[in-house]
Amino acid sequence: xxxxxxxxSSELIAALLGSAFTLFVTGFGTIVAAIVNRxxxxxxxxxxxxxxxxxxxxxxxxxxxILPFFISALKTGKVYWSTLRYLELDPSIDYELFDLTLLNxxxxxxxSLRKLNNDIENISGAYEELKSHFMEKNITQPDYxxxxxxxxxxxxxxxxxxxxxxxxxxxxxxxxxxxMELRDQPIINRLYKLLIKTSGGKITEExxxxxxxxxxxxxxxxxxxxxxxxxxxxxxxxxxx
Numbered sequence: 001x002x003x004x005x006x007x008x009s010s011e012l013i014a015a016l017l018g019s020a021f022t023l024f025v026t027g028f029g030t031i032v033a034a035i036v037n038r039x040x041x042x043x044x045x046x047x048x049x050x051x052x053x054x055x056x057x058x059x060x061x062x063x064x065x066i067l068p069f070f071i072s073a074l075k076t077g078k079v080y081w082s083t084l085r086y087l088e089l090d091p092s093i094d095y096e097l098f099d100l101t102l103l104n105x106x107x108x109x110x111x112s113l114r115k116l117n118n119d120i121e122n123i124s125g126a127y128e129e130l131k132s133h134f135m136e137k138n139i140t141q142p143d144y145x146x147x148x149x150x151x152x153x154x155x156x157x158x159x160x161x162x163x164x165x166x167x168x169x170x171x172x173x174x175x176x177x178x179x180m181e182l183r184d185q186p187i188i189n190r191l192y193k194l195l196i197k198t199s200g201g202k203i204t205e206e207x208x209x210x211x212x213x214x215x216x217x218x219x220x221x222x223x224x225x226x227x228x229x230x231x232x233x234x235x236x237x238x239x240x241x
Contacts, residue, residue, distance in 0.1 A: 038098065039186050045096030046181045049106075052089050053174045059085045060167055067159045074148035074155070077141060079131060084120045084158075087113050087166070099184075102176060109169045116158065116166055123154050 066082050073080035089110065097103055130151070134144040 039184070040188075041096045042098040043181070043184055043186055045093050045098075046177055046184065048090065048093050048096070050174065050177050050181065052093065053170060053177065056087050056089070056170060057174075059087055060162065060170065063162065064159070067155060067162075071152045071155050071159070074127075074152040077145035077148060079134070080127075084124060086117045086120060088117075089113065099180065102180060105169075105173055105176065109166075109173050112166050112169055116162060119154070119158050119161070123151060123158065127151055 063084050066084060070080050070082065070084075072078075094103065094106070097106070127148075130139075130144065130147050133139045134141075139147075
């Protein structure tokens with residue numbers, strides 16, 4: 001092999017090695033980026049799930065407040081106007097979460113939610129129909145009372161199922177989600193907490209009380225100005241004497 005041929009072969013090998021290295025770096029970078037993005041999606045899903053579960057606690061609390069009055073009204077033949085609310089979760093969260101343990105618990109919880117929501121839908125529909133017939137005088141008071149007492153038993157079942165199982169599962173799922181939020185934070189989020197300082201935890205009750213006085217004064221001032229404008233409009237619309 002002559003020197004020119006050797007140089008050509010070396011240049012070819014160097015080009016091949018360079019291409020291979022470029023492909024390796026590109027592929028490795030793509031894999032790392034995919035892992036980082038997936039971890040970020042998982043963490044975002046955890047944050048969304050905690051928000052949804054917190055809202056659901058409020059809905060459950062509303063239902064638990066309504067149920068005793070609803071049941072009492074039906075047992076005594078009275079008409080009740082408030083309605084029970086459904087418990088709903090954003091289905092897109094499932095595709096963001098990555099942990100199988102959490103996903104399995106979430107699946108079991110959703111099955112309980114589906115059963116509870118079905119019961120609420122069926123009983124609410126039955127009562128709306130019963131109430132409509134009663135208000136239109138298509139049925140008598142004794143008939144309304146008899147059917148209402150039957151629905152009251154179904155509402156008691158909902159109350160027990162909601163408190164004994166759904167609420168317990170919700171609390172456990174919320175606790176697990178919060179722990180995972182702390183442990184599964186992306187590195188960038190940890191850096192944010194180190195580099196970005198906020199003052200919320202350092203504000204004292206005295207400072208809040210002082211600022212609250214200012215806020216209330218501003219609200220009062222706005223209220224006075226609004227009332228003045230209303231009075232001016234009223235004076236302009238009054239007929240001249």
